[in-house]
Amino acid sequence: MTFTAKKVDRTLVSREEIREFVTRLGKQISKDYEGEELYLICVLKGSFMFMADLIRELDVPCQIDFMSVSSYAGEKSTGIVKINKDLDRNISGKHVLLIEDIVDTGITLNHLVNLLSTRNPASLKIVTAFDKPERRQVEIDVHYIGMEIPNEFIVGYGLDLDGYYRELPDVVVLSD
Ligand code: PRP
Secondary structure, three states, rough: OOOOOOEEEEEOHHHHHHHHHHHHHHHHHHHOOOOOOEEEEEOOOOHHHHHHHOOOOOOOEEOOOOOOOOEEEOOOOOOOEEEEEEEOOOOOOOEEEEEEEEEOHHHHHHHHHHHOOOOOOOOOEEEEEEEHHHHHHOOOOEEEEEOOOOOOEEEEEEEEEHHHHHHOOEEEEEOO
C-alpha cells in the first residue's frame, strides 16, 4: 500500500491531556495494588505507547507481557478474535492488568477476558487509554479509563489508520 498523507482536521486529545490522565491512572493503580505485584499485558499493537508511559508512573513491582490479537470480521465485527501471539508466561495466581489503547465495541476485550479468566489469575482488571462507550456491543467492566471520547475516528498515540499515524503524540481526527 502506498501512503497518502491526510491532513489533521483537529486535535481531540492533546499530549498534555494524555500526560495528565496517565499520571492519574498510575497513581490510582499504584494505590490499588499496594503490596502486590502486577503482571501487565499490552494488547498489541495500539497499546504499546500507553503501556510505555503508564509503566513509568507505577510504583509497584511489575512484569510485562504482550499479546497480539486480530478480529476477522469482513466489513462488520463478528466477534471472532484470533490470537496471533499468546503470552510468554503462565498467569495463574498473578494480578493481571490488561492494557488497551481503546475500547470500542468491547468484542476484543470480552474475548480476552473470557480466555484469560480460564487461566486462573489472582485478579484480572482492564485499563484503557480511551473509551468509546457509544460504540459498545458487548458489556464489559473497564476498571480504569483515561478518557471517554465521542464516536469519531481517531489516530495517534498508538492508534492507527491502515497501520499509519501511530507515532503522533496527540490524538487527532483526520480530514476526509
Ligand atoms: C483496536 C484496539 C482494541 C480493539 C478495540 O485494535 O487496540 O484491541 O481494536 O476494539 P473493540 O472494542 O471493537 O474490540 P486493532 O484491531 O485496531 O489492532 P491494533 O491495536 O493492532 O491497531
